[in-house]
Amino acid sequence: MNLTHPLLDHDGDKLHEECGVFGVIGATDASVICALGLHALQHRGQEAVGMTSFDGTEFYTRRGMGHVADNFASGESLAELPGDMAVGHVRYATTGGSGLRNVQPLYAELASGGFAVAHNGNISNAMALRRELVRKGAIFQSTSDTEVIIHLTATSRYPTILDKFVDALRMVEGAYSLICTTPEGMIACRDPLGIRPLVMGKIGGAIVFASETVALDVVGAEFLRPVAPGELISVDFDGNITSHHPFGTVPSRPCIFEHVYFSRPDSIFNKRSVYESRKQIGVQLAMESPVDADLVVAVPDSGVPAAIGYSQQSGIPFELGIIRSHYVGRTFIQPSDGVRHSSVKRKHNANRLLVEGKKIVLIDDSIVRGTTSLKIVQMMRDAGAKEVHFRVASPPTGYGCYYGVDTPERSKLLAGRMDVAAMAEFIQADSLAFVSIDGLYRAVGLEERNDSCPQYCDACFTGDYPTKLTDLMEREGNSPQLPLSAGTKVHG
Amino acid sequence: MNLTHPLLDHDGDKLHEECGVFGVIGATDASVICALGLHALQHRGQEAVGMTSFDGTEFYTRRGMGHVADNFASGESLAELPGDMAVGHVRYATTGGSGLRNVQPLYAELASGGFAVAHNGNISNAMALRRELVRKGAIFQSTSDTEVIIHLTATSRYPTILDKFVDALRMVEGAYSLICTTPEGMIACRDPLGIRPLVMGKIGGAIVFASETVALDVVGAEFLRPVAPGELISVDFDGNITSHHPFGTVPSRPCIFEHVYFSRPDSIFNKRSVYESRKQIGVQLAMESPVDADLVVAVPDSGVPAAIGYSQQSGIPFELGIIRSHYVGRTFIQPSDGVRHSSVKRKHNANRLLVEGKKIVLIDDSIVRGTTSLKIVQMMRDAGAKEVHFRVASPPTGYGCYYGVDTPERSKLLAGRMDVAAMAEFIQADSLAFVSIDGLYRAVGLEERNDSCPQYCDACFTGDYPTKLTDLMEREGNSPQLPLSAGTKVHG
């Protein structure tokens, strides 16, 4: 969501979803429900959280760094957010002391009244739009691309807030799932390709929107349906729900990485169980890349469903060869005499007596930089594993994401720098295999990838970006990060 | 460890180990290693943490509420704990504003020099000893039973600190694993029955003591051996290690609940893999209480190893029917219109599409009050499970622990109030079974429980307490909590 560093280089060796959104209208204690919903989406963003509520007269906003539980668990904090409509947001990174300005929802008083926006995604022409707005006298509060949408809405010549908002979205390119609140009610919408997820549910007479169905479960809401790609749903305070399709229809391209890693396994994404997709990736892996081994071991927790699938398909028993600590938190200072890989061990420790002398299949969801994979393979060997065969439940991640996911630049992605054989050597595994692109599409219930019109956005694997990337093109000129023939079929 | 409320009634529906201890002598950056070690023992106590170091001249102590990572992750905090010897402690509950006084290690300046003590266990005659010490003019800083040991040491007439300390321990009854630091070095010891765990390792030239072997793994230390029951090991700054056995020899009675729940599965307790013990409990359960079902589902994470064992023995597939959130933290305020069981759902959510229409075997490590078990069974049914068969990887927990574990009073223990059939009804399971006492002993590698001289302390299951309970007897007179015939064989 942050305009300034879509390519920010982070410590962790995972791709990070940059946001989760949640909104509820028509419920007493809307902010209490919203806090619970955001908590269930905490895996989508751990750095900051914000909420805006509306009590029929006033809008109230609170934001904070850290987790939902650190900011919105108490009755006192939520008492400052009264009303029966609330929208909230968890986000991944904000940097620097002024970070709180960028924490969403962003709020502005327009001539039509208050307007709060929570955004999951990334506007790929935000910088160009912003430059033009500033030239006309707009004053920006944040560095967030989301604020561009607000200014476009504020300066639109259309009469109603809904028309102004659609007018604004027409100028925008990229990925967005948005939940907005106005004095008339709530507006939820998803970009024409439906890149980022958004679902609708109900709880009693209230309507709920959330990034994932797990948030509906946790607040006790019933899952109604996903918001459709390109759909804009408005809900007023009498409970009237109106669906708009202002953008025409194009084939959708939801993010396939939601199945691989971002969504929680107990969520339903694109009408399919995420847990089941992950298990089936394991099944595909076992068929595509079998190995003779004693144990199937997952890198917990994200590798577990695929490992169960691999075990069931291969008949090799699934065992807890790595134990994950529940208490990870911040980085510890290291002893000067160098405990080998203690930062990995704090999180993952080998189950030594189990692993000793065994041939193991090690399953992880993805490889980003490869540094953590190397340490885990070494930890298995230090614990006495005889052979370590690494199987990855996604194709090689060779391209950056410009749709709201924090990706290292291509030169830091292991798959951007080397082929599978070299990667195997880098992580010191006895063998290494990734699921194929078509295997991945099969695991999510399709026949294969339709290369002429792919059913998902898989740009991080293929470099096949479904939208223009205006800001990136301006910045990079000849665009060294993009493949020569973006859009051609690339199987990992 | 807390003198005032061994029977304190806590929210969570688990038994809580009340402490973990860690010590290192002979290492540069002793406090850095100690912080990592304590972090690996965080599951043994999350409420408070403390550390004392010694730099050859001065002792330094820092204590804080909360997790190790909140207090000892940074170089600045550890720079205040210089020296090559350090001892630390994590603990479960402290209450009230003055709680920091009770956070260990406790430290005192004796005539022989500084003396810091970290204690895991509970002194069962602490109140009687304290009363006598105060009568003689001793001034207590804390309400901790550990301070009794310090005062007894301070006022002993023996000449050396080691003799004073042994003299003190002779007056003490109960369970204790202690790590002490003096200007001469480190002393580690375990009560004559070895109720609480303590192990020794080495890292380079340094000697390390810890509650569990996982802490040795994380700091990169080699596991040497457990401290023996009744053994007192002193280590000086030249690396000389001396073993003392001042108490004579009695058959040991280590706590069997370390296998069931307290220790991490990647630890080695009483020379046996905890993970393997738990898996074997699952195997025993499958043999003792088979059931016709579609899926084996664990209550994560503690139920997972037994569930894997049950699955492997029964051939019923192991699946993730419950997804655990990594972001639990503090209690949230609840919506006024009542989301059913939202506090449970924040932690555990049903994997609805998997569970729907299925007969499931649900495996948990233990049942304490039963309230959480009830909610989880209901959650499974709400998600569409056809049958829910509950299998518990421990015998019924019917008796309080007076050896450093926080247990509800007997009247609040579900197994203290009703038989298995009534318990099944209470938690609304289609069937309920516990592993038998002998099944548990088999799972930890023995033939059966030796009733005339049990190989473990299993008082929480049997009421067979291996020591006198002086304070409890004084307090309760006719002792309603104890079984009429403590020591007779009671199979769960």
Next chain:
Amino acid sequence: MNLTHPLLDHDGDKLHEECGVFGVIGATDASVICALGLHALQHRGQEAVGMTSFDGTEFYTRRGMGHVADNFASGESLAELPGDMAVGHVRYATTGGSGLRNVQPLYAELASGGFAVAHNGNISNAMALRRELVRKGAIFQSTSDTEVIIHLTATSRYPTILDKFVDALRMVEGAYSLICTTPEGMIACRDPLGIRPLVMGKIGGAIVFASETVALDVVGAEFLRPVAPGELISVDFDGNITSHHPFGTVPSRPCIFEHVYFSRPDSIFNKRSVYESRKQIGVQLAMESPVDADLVVAVPDSGVPAAIGYSQQSGIPFELGIIRSHYVGRTFIQPSDGVRHSSVKRKHNANRLLVEGKKIVLIDDSIVRGTTSLKIVQMMRDAGAKEVHFRVASPPTGYGCYYGVDTPERSKLLAGRMDVAAMAEFIQADSLAFVSIDGLYRAVGLEERNDSCPQYCDACFTGDYPTKLTDLMEREGNSPQLPLSAGTKVHG
């Protein structure tokens, strides 16, 4: 400065200057100098403080609630404000959780680059201007009237930042002393009537602007001259100083209350020693309202200079009959059995052995609500004073200020509700007298008040407001707070 409550009712029984401003350009460590300067202006605003610096490339802003010393005393906090230009602001009240948004300097990125503004004063048509700006799509970050100036500047059609700024100021009515920073340098200006103070100094090669000369003294700067009413001074990074007079010339009306109370006695205001003005008010009082007494006692500290003047003129000895505590700070909870006036006593205590049996002349700078005056008279009597003659070093304060001073509404001003005789009875003094309006003008070095064209703004005494009050007129319609014939001569 706060748009929403110019009439806010505060606890303290004093009028409060709402702001102080300080800026420096051309100095290494500009933010360090600025912090010292703001500290010297702390009496002008204790609730919040902010600073913006510029290092040739970037602008940096930090704001905080509380005193300068709480926020900007440390090297670390100031290291976040690098560069050789800095502007800062102390302010009186901000309310609510969102208060930090209103803390100045306000900063915006305009098309011309960064623009930070620190404002002392009040724009009396801010609400009308804001309404029109929002209608055109402007998005406001704060509720501060200062932001109106920024938006007017951002949307001006003039080409240069200086022209845009002047264009903006032409639309504005009220009182303002402003210090702005742009990438080209610093702009300082004062409204055409010069209601609020602003002075210029230099320190080495750097130029300094400040609300009062005392801030120049404290940072070691030389006082050059006041910024003239209606003057706009721009200073660039080569040290070029340019003076502009874009508004034409009108007779100035500086605030006479700066002499009475707001400015520090060691400041020079309107080319005159504030200390000397206050002493001369005491001289005038002694001539206008003599009394037979044993002691002259000041209400410390603000009453002291007038008391010294009264003592020197009358020959009655000046003594410390009231001792002021240095440790006042926040309100204390009161004992339930009611210590009489303990909140006053915490600040001011009678010097009992001195006062007992004496006739005293009690000198204070002003009477606002009268509640504190009553308590002090009672405290003198409780201490045994035989007679208490109250003399006030200003005329009766009967009218609100709309130029950046926090005044109670007229109905709460003692002089707005009753005449001098009734006031004497209310505060239970044996006699009461105020300096006359002409006496006040004489004390500041003039012959008398020029009623056709007063030399100062004295609206709080006379109701003679020197500007339009657009927002007030809109709000109040028939304007009950204003005298029937604002502008006619009213002697206190």
Next chain:
Amino acid sequence: MNLTHPLLDHDGDKLHEECGVFGVIGATDASVICALGLHALQHRGQEAVGMTSFDGTEFYTRRGMGHVADNFASGESLAELPGDMAVGHVRYATTGGSGLRNVQPLYAELASGGFAVAHNGNISNAMALRRELVRKGAIFQSTSDTEVIIHLTATSRYPTILDKFVDALRMVEGAYSLICTTPEGMIACRDPLGIRPLVMGKIGGAIVFASETVALDVVGAEFLRPVAPGELISVDFDGNITSHHPFGTVPSRPCIFEHVYFSRPDSIFNKRSVYESRKQIGVQLAMESPVDADLVVAVPDSGVPAAIGYSQQSGIPFELGIIRSHYVGRTFIQPSDGVRHSSVKRKHNANRLLVEGKKIVLIDDSIVRGTTSLKIVQMMRDAGAKEVHFRVASPPTGYGCYYGVDTPERSKLLAGRMDVAAMAEFIQADSLAFVSIDGLYRAVGLEERNDSCPQYCDACFTGDYPTKLTDLMEREGNSPQLPLSAGTKVHG
């Protein structure tokens, strides 16, 4: 009060009283009254504050770093201190992270019940006593000398708490004003020489003890009488007051510096107005050391009463030539290009237009290191003063205090290093004079100092220490700090 550094070298250039004590028994809301009382004694110790209350059953203690207002202003904080008896303490320095342990009142549970002690003074054989107590097995919580009294009381063989306490005090040498609470009531006492102050008052049916009468004024209590030197007063919960004189009678030696600087001018010390004493010192100075000058200027605020006295005696007008800021607080970082004396200017600024071209008499209460005096003289000259004649309202301070006042070591005292002529040169004054020792005694109402049996402790001026200094003698052996013939008459 701190055992470890009676000679600690502090920043400020003043002697610091290290403590103030306050107690109340028999009042509803005792802790609320106590907080107000401590606040009135804040000038006696600004670093830390503590309070202990008793509600008939339990003792409650809270301590904090910083001012009374920071810790005990709110109803919530005081609600944690219920009961109708409370004792509190403000103290000057505590150092290090463990400082809170040293904050008083110290509390211990003795066999006789709870025992809290608040102490103003210093035990000059504390280290010797402590060593012996530790040898017998006592465990100290703090490094405070006060804890020695508690341990001596705890281990006394006498039967009642009062007898135990007297038994303890008999072993103690030095200065102490103590307020203790026990389950039976309150005990207040003063050492046999009455070095530190302690007064008794009443408020309704409640009895109050305090270091100074100003605290009685502020809480609305009536001043009854001082606690006599060597007197021990016990008050029970029925309001019975009993006076004990367990130590025999010796001529008293109250600290004369209470008149000079420590006590507030509105307090009554040793039956005399402190303000009057200070004014009379100014009168003596004017008689002993007259000067031809235009203005008398005080270094505010402590120099003001003497300056008024000097002005009245000499006929030279008293004027505010130096303005003191109310916002001093913590040290600010200094600009790298060096504003001359900005740290002094932040506190004291010259009233330039007044001072310019004038001959001034500058009056301060004392000179300790002389560094501040030098800066103030320079500030007067920088402001244009023609001549600066420095007059000091105390004799030269040439000796350390070992009775609870924080003094630099003798080598850092200006008067310990040089004679008056050299001192005048050091501070760059045109002339310098101190009041004589006999002048000081005359100012406090006596004929002259009785050298064979001085009426006050004036050791800081004379080196004539009224008690043994056991710890100091042990530490220094040949005691270089003491004069060769302590006790001989030394006039300043």
